[in-house]
Amino acid sequence: MKRRKFLKNSSTATAALVATPFLTSCKEEVNPSKAGVAANTKAIYPIVICTWDFLNASTKAWEVLSSGGNALDAIEQGVKVEEDDVTNQTVGTGGRPDRDGTVTLDACIMDKDGNCGAVLAMENIANPISVARKVMEDTPHVMLAGQGAEQFAYEKGFKKVNLLTEQSRLEWWEWKKTSEYKPIINIENHDTIGMLAIDKNGDIAGGCTTSGMGYKMAGRVGDSPIIGAGLFVDNEIGGATATGMGEEVVRTVGSFLIVELMRQGKSPQEACEEGVKRIMAKNEGRNDFQIGFIAINKKGEIGGYCIQPGFTYRTYSEEGHINNPSESYVS
Numbered sequence: 294m295k296r297r298k299f300l301k302n303s304s305t306a307t308a309a310l311v312a313t314p315f316l317t318s319c320k321e322e323v324n325p326s327k328a329g330v331a332a333n334t335k336a337i338y339p340i341v342i343c344t345w346d347f348l349n350a351s352t353k354a355w356e357v358l359s360s361g362g363n364a365l366d367a368i369e370q371g372v373k374v375e376e377d378d379v380t381n382q383t384v385g386t387g388g389r390p391d392r393d394g395t396v397t398l399d400a401c402i403m404d405k406d407g408n409c410g411a412v413l414a415m416e417n418i419a420n421p422i423s424v425a426r427k428v429m430e431d432t433p434h435v436m437l438a439g440q441g442a443e444q445f446a447y448e449k450g451f452k453k454v455n456l457l458t459e460q461s462r463l464e465w466w467e468w469k470k471t472s473e474y475k476p477i478i479n480i481e482n483h484d485t486i487g488m489l490a491i492d493k494n495g496d497i498a499g500g501c502t503t504s505g506m507g508y509k510m511a512g513r514v515g516d517s518p519i520i521g522a523g524l525f526v527d528n529e530i531g532g533a534t535a536t537g538m539g540e541e542v543v544r545t546v547g548s549f550l551i552v553e554l555m556r557q558g559k560s561p562q563e564a565c566e567e568g569v570k571r572i573m574a575k576n577e578g579r580n581d582f583q584i585g586f587i588a589i590n591k592k593g594e595i596g597g598y599c600i601q602p603g604f605t606y607r608t609y610s611e612e613g614h615i616n617n618p619s620e621s622y623v624s
């Protein structure tokens with residue numbers, strides 16, 4: 294309900310000025326040959342951007358960035374806020390279960406050096422983003438799935454928790470009466486948090502975490518933990534991340550596509566629009582689903598675009614925090 298209420302009120306961007314006692318934003322020349330951007334433009338960072346109006350998560354990430362922390366820590370600390378929010382039924386603890394009543398979580402993280410880690414369909418662990426970071430930093434692998442991911446988490450000191458809250462359990466019981474599976478656009482079903490950050494050194498990191506589609510088939514995994522689909526970062530160019538119907542994002546390797554489009558000279562906004570158009574080209578006549586992309590380039594320029602009206606994305610920088618209503622393919 295909280296998200297629905299917000300979406301009704303999201304047609305106008307809300308901005309607030311932010312006191313930044315810790316740090317002055319960096320403004321430096323960007324090497325155009327490396328960044329794929331116009332010559333003599335200024336880069337402004339730190340900055341964080343995330344899907345939807347996740348104010349608490351972006352505030353936490355900004356706290357890390359504005360006190361001089363690095364982008365990777367900002368991402369992990371930021372998205373963890375949503376993983377720990379039991380009222381958020383699309384990420385972490387409190388997430389909606391699959392159709393068998395089991396909550397399974399997906400997450401991935403990527404750093405400035407192209408290192409990445411992911412966990413897929415992991416049960417009983419509250420912070421998949423932190424386990425994904427451990428996969429990245431402490432193993433020779435990129436992805437761990439299911440019981441292997443859970444076992445690894447225990448070995449790293451994570452505690453077993455019950456991810457199914459009473460609210461989500463009761464709603465699942467209600468759903469079982471019909472077992473009708475029809476994802477409803479913008480209604481509590483795909484509110485993945487994807488986050489991108491640039492720190493004071495100009496380095497970029499990103500993360501993406503979700504409980505996936507509510508009442509999905511057991512074992513279903515979407516785009517969110519798939520590097521290139523739900524998230525991609527190239528420290529020379531920028532980053533992109535996605536929310537929405539993961540299957541369609543995977544089919545176009547959406548986030549990688551958007552970063553590559555920025556490499557070719559498109560702005561983050563143009564690249565996000567092209568990413569959505571590629572998906573729609575494969576779904577002629579069908580627009581009954583939502584996908585939202587956000588992107589940032591090396592300069593700290595941002596963009597966002599979606600299929601259906603209603604998607605927003607939040608930015609936080611020295612200039613303030615703002616909830617941006619996204620333009621959409623369908624008017």
Ligand code: GLY
Nearest residue numbers: 505506515537539
């Ligand atoms: N984008 C989240 C999912 O489809 O699982």
